[in-house]
Amino acid sequence: MISKSQTKYIQSLHHKKFRDEEQAFIAEGEKVVAELLQADVFVCKQLTALPEWLLANEKLIKKYAPAEVLEVKEYELEKISALTTPNKVLAVFSKAKEPSVAVAGKITLVLDEIKDPGNLGTIIRIADWFGISSVVCSRNSADVYNPKVVQSTMGSLARVNVLYVDLHEWLNQHKKVKTYAATLNGTSIKNLKNIKEAIVIIGNESKGISDEVMQFVNEKITIPAVGHAESLNAAVATGIILSHIV
Amino acid sequence: MISKSQTKYIQSLHHKKFRDEEQAFIAEGEKVVAELLQADVFVCKQLTALPEWLLANEKLIKKYAPAEVLEVKEYELEKISALTTPNKVLAVFSKAKEPSVAVAGKITLVLDEIKDPGNLGTIIRIADWFGISSVVCSRNSADVYNPKVVQSTMGSLARVNVLYVDLHEWLNQHKKVKTYAATLNGTSIKNLKNIKEAIVIIGNESKGISDEVMQFVNEKITIPAVGHAESLNAAVATGIILSHIV
Numbered sequence: 001m002i003s004k005s006q007t008k009y010i011q012s013l014h015h016k017k018f019r020d021e022e023q024a025f026i027a028e029g030e031k032v033v034a035e036l037l038q039a040d041v042f043v044c045k046q047l048t049a050l051p052e053w054l055l056a057n058e059k060l061i062k063k064y065a066p067a068e069v070l071e072v073k074e075y076e077l078e079k080i081s082a083l084t085t086p087n088k089v090l091a092v093f094s095k096a097k098e099p100s101v102a103v104a105g106k107i108t109l110v111l112d113e114i115k116d117p118g119n120l121g122t123i124i125r126i127a128d129w130f131g132i133s134s135v136v137c138s139r140n141s142a143d144v145y146n147p148k149v150v151q152s153t154m155g156s157l158a159r160v161n162v163l164y165v166d167l168h169e170w171l172n173q174h175k176k177v178k179t180y181a182a183t184l185n186g187t188s189i190k191n192l193k194n195i196k197e198a199i200v201i202i203g204n205e206s207k208g209i210s211d212e213v214m215q216f217v218n219e220k221i222t223i224p225a226v227g228h229a230e231s232l233n234a235a236v237a238t239g240i241i242l243s244h245i246v
Numbered sequence: 247m248i249s250k251s252q253t254k255y256i257q258s259l260h261h262k263k264f265r266d267e268e269q270a271f272i273a274e275g276e277k278v279v280a281e282l283l284q285a286d287v288f289v290c291k292q293l294t295a296l297p298e299w300l301l302a303n304e305k306l307i308k309k310y311a312p313a314e315v316l317e318v319k320e321y322e323l324e325k326i327s328a329l330t331t332p333n334k335v336l337a338v339f340s341k342a343k344e345p346s347v348a349v350a351g352k353i354t355l356v357l358d359e360i361k362d363p364g365n366l367g368t369i370i371r372i373a374d375w376f377g378i379s380s381v382v383c384s385r386n387s388a389d390v391y392n393p394k395v396v397q398s399t400m401g402s403l404a405r406v407n408v409l410y411v412d413l414h415e416w417l418n419q420h421k422k423v424k425t426y427a428a429t430l431n432g433t434s435i436k437n438l439k440n441i442k443e444a445i446v447i448i449g450n451e452s453k454g455i456s457d458e459v460m461q462f463v464n465e466k467i468t469i470p471a472v473g474h475a476e477s478l479n480a481a482v483a484t485g486i487i488l489s490h491i492v
Contacts, residue, residue: 132473
């Protein structure tokens with residue numbers, strides 16, 4: 001049973017304005033909620049689930065003790081869910097504090113205005129696959145706490161730091177690290193091997209990398225095309241680039 | 247101005263049943279429609295657009311002469327569109343005849359039950375980028391003529407043959423070609439280089455490759471993971487694999 005005010009509170013977290021005010025976000029689905037519960041990064045403020053999920057996950061709930069646990073019916077879950085097909089459990093977590101990111105000796109991914117929530121989530125999952133611990137986003141990128149992003153990270157949010165910065169300022173502070181930009185006319189990624197330290201910049205889905213950011217780039221890199229497609233999806237391009245340089 | 251029966255006809259093409267019956271599909275958006283018009287593969291039966299698009303594309307319309315051209319208002323386009331934000335033009339094309347696919351001396355992509363329309367469209371775009379001319383799908387894969395798939399191919403549908411087959415039968419007919427399967431426990435893709443002829447199989451988003459299909463596989467291949475993500479998105483995995491073997 002969930003009250004009207006609880007329903008309203010969770011619905012408000014579908015919107016960035018309220019997520020920022022409350023410093024909280026929602027995560028949905030069995031896998032995502034289980035991974036975020038087990039991560040040290042987020043505190044679970046409230047967990048709302050169908051009776052069958054609660055029964056099957058008694059140990060998890062006991063161990064990670066959310067502040068509040070609500071048993072709900074399917075129609076109640078539908079009301080608060082941001083998904084078209086709600087999936088048994090929805091949890092409210094406190095946002096993580098923005099970490100300070102160490103770039104020395106590491107590969108750091110920088111996103112210059114990635115707008116599509118699905119792309120951002122998929123990119124965070126790719127970063128996790130390739131062992132990249134930090135994704136630095138321009139402030140005009142999609143919000144990592146958007147329910148669709150949380151969903152498409154498939155739990156990788158628990159292992160990848162995501163922070164929002166003024167990219168101009170941030171890149172200026174990290175000039176010592178070699179900076180690569182994904183473009184359509186650069187060095188072939190096939191010539192890059194075993195890079196240990198780098199900043200890799202991925203640009204906006206249609207506009208690419210902004211001029212303001214491009215001035216910090218040391219080397220443009222490209223995925224060689226054999227056929228005739230004009231471009232690749234931003235997340236696919238990120239995956240391909242990382243698979244060649246990591 | 248669009249009539250009620252024309253509106254109903256286009257709306258019916260949002261559904262696979264009617265697309266199959268009519269052997270027709272809809273394409274939306276300036277780029278996709280322009281690319282499909284210019285392709286030799288599809289015949290445009292009807293083109294529905296805002297006045298501004300018709301004015302800006304007079305030459306294109308004259309040259310590729312759709313059987314019927316309708317000027318509509320924005321609210322009319324909204325009614326017939328399958329997109330949340332309709333984009334100036336919607337066209338009805340006849341489906342292409344299913345091509346016979348030559349696999350000798352080529353790389354052919356095989357999809358075993360890719361279910362997500364966005365993934366299928368993105369994979370076709372990736373195939374186009376890497377110069378792969380044929381994508382062979384199991385019959386239980388997403389429909390390539392689904393408006394979402396057409397949209398996410400970004401026009402690559404004009405250059406990539408997509409066909410639906412009984413995979414068991416098809417793979418049995420092409421046993422002479424070395425067959426690779428994307429899995430979580432195979433040879434590293436870093437050890438595969440400059441492959442000229444191959445069948446590359448990508449499996450379902452959650453179940454992977456079915457046992458029935460796996461029996462035709464000569465070599466399992468894997469994208470080495472450094473971090474802890476459990477899997478990669480199917481389209482991202484396809485892009486990474488092709489970038490290493492092409």
